[in-house]
Amino acid sequence: MTAADKFGIAFSIGFTVALVAVAMSFAGMSQTTVQPMPAPAPTPAPAPAPAPAMSAKVSIPSGSSVPGCEATNECYKPAEVTIGVGGTVTWTNDDTAAHTVTSGSINAGGPDGVFDSSIFMAGKTFEHTFDEAGEYDYFCIVHPWMTGKVIVE
Numbered sequence: 001m002t003a004a005d006k007f008g009i010a011f012s013i014g015f016t017v018a019l020v021a022v023a024m025s026f027a028g029m030s031q032t033t034v035q036p037m038p039a040p041a042p043t044p045a046p047a048p049a050p051a052p053a054m055s056a057k058v059s060i061p062s063g064s065s066v067p068g069c070e071a072t073n074e075c076y077k078p079a080e081v082t083i084g085v086g087g088t089v090t091w092t093n094d095d096t097a098a099h100t101v102t103s104g105s106i107n108a109g110g111p112d113g114v115f116d117s118s119i120f121m122a123g124k125t126f127e128h129t130f131d132e133a134g135e136y137d138y139f140c141i142v143h144p145w146m147t148g149k150v151i152v153e
């Protein structure tokens, strides 16, 4: 084997090693240059439930002193309101007769003492602030077919 042969073998081995090194470095590079997965589209945050109103108005409509309004649940309008804790409901007597807004149920023990307007006249208002969550039935002592409900949440 001549010196040139030895050189050729050495060169060939060296060249192969260099090729492998280059290939490995490419492989390494290809790993380090992999593009990160695109970030998933942000999921929109669920919309928070709308906060309940902190006040509501209820009318005692004309004619509610005569039975009949209960057929369509319109003795108080609206007959059911929802407010947040700490909210206030204002009732206005839009009838010509006197009425009450009395908490409780005429079919379940009558007045429960949570609130009571006592009799208030045409054109007057009564309001009550609700500091605890719950469902509050009420009625009119004078005209017990008149019923309504306040939901506090």
Ligand SMILES: [Cu+2]
Binding pocket: 064, 065, 098, 099, 100, 140, 141, 142, 143, 146
């Ligand atoms: Cu009444």
